[in-house]
Amino acid sequence: MLEVLQESLRKAPIVNRGEYPYFIHPISDGVPSLEPELLDEIAEHMISIAGTDYDRIVSIEAMGIPLATTLSLKTGIPFSIVRKRQYGLEGEVILSQSTGYSKGELYINGVNKGEKVLVVDDVISTGGTLKALLPALEKMGAQITNVIVVISRGDGAIQMRDMGYEIDTLVKIDVDQNGVSILEVAGEQQ
Ligand SMILES: O=P(O)(O)OC[C@H]1O[C@H](OP(=O)(O)OP(=O)(O)O)[C@H](O)[C@@H]1O
Numbered sequence: 721m722l723e724v725l726q727e728s729l730r731k732a733p734i735v736n737r738g739e740y741p742y743f744i745h746p747i748s749d750g751v752p753s754l755e756p757e758l759l760d761e762i763a764e765h766m767i768s769i770a771g772t773d774y775d776r777i778v779s780i781e782a783m784g785i786p787l788a789t790t791l792s793l794k795t796g797i798p799f800s801i802v803r804k805r806q807y808g809l810e811g812e813v814i815l816s817q818s819t820g821y822s823k824g825e826l827y828i829n830g831v832n833k834g835e836k837v838l839v840v841d842d843v844i845s846t847g848g849t850l851k852a853l854l855p856a857l858e859k860m861g862a863q864i865t866n867v868i869v870v871i872s873r874g875d876g877a878i879q880m881r882d883m884g885y886e887i888d889t890l891v892k893i894d895v896d897q898n899g900v901s902i903l904e905v906a907g908e909q910q
């Protein structure tokens with residue numbers, strides 16, 4: 721299951737971002753090369769979880785964009801990208817994002833009241849990004865049908881469950897100076 725993803729994670733190099741051991745991977749960084757077969761494997765798996773009964777795919781720049789694009793081409797459903805840049809359009813919603821290594825603002829445009837949305841992203845770590853985004857989408861009147869994140873490291877996904885949000889993740893990993901260890905793969909017995 722998810723063989724291409726697992727193989728690519730085993731090869732991921734680590735760099736330090738302050739105290740945070742940061743893994744570098746095609747899905748989370750677009751580096752060194754994002755292969756179509758990896759995107760295809762992930763998008764097919766996401767569709768097997770979420771189906772196609774939603775009005776919009778929502779993801780976050782930068783590395784949500786290839787995931788949302790692939791899903792949109794496969795499903796014919798449009799997507800909106802939550803940006804790190806302000807546009808000042810009517811209805812734009814501003815939120816604060818905090819990750820293990822950065823802080824900043826996010827700006828939501830294009831999500832309409834009453835829409836069913838699928839939220840996808842590349843990584844959940846501290847959960848800081850989704851903790852800010854999911855309540856904001858609900859406040860805008862969106863109905864979140866599923867939240868699917870490719871790679872889970874740390875306990876962000878568990879914290880989100882405690883907040884009442886179920887996050888599907890395709891693979892759970894641990895990261896240290898030596899590299900990435902795969903702890904769990906969706907759909908596989910441990
Ligand atoms: O669970 P968290 O601790 O919030 O971390 C997860 C977030 O970190 C990464 O985004 P980043 O802001 O690095 O943006 P990028 O996609 O531009 O690399 C990733 O794409 C998630 O959005």
Ligand code: HPA
Nearest residue numbers: 741742743744748843845
């Ligand atoms: O270690 C990481 N690598 C890539 N993207 C990330 N997003 C959160 N943590 C990470």
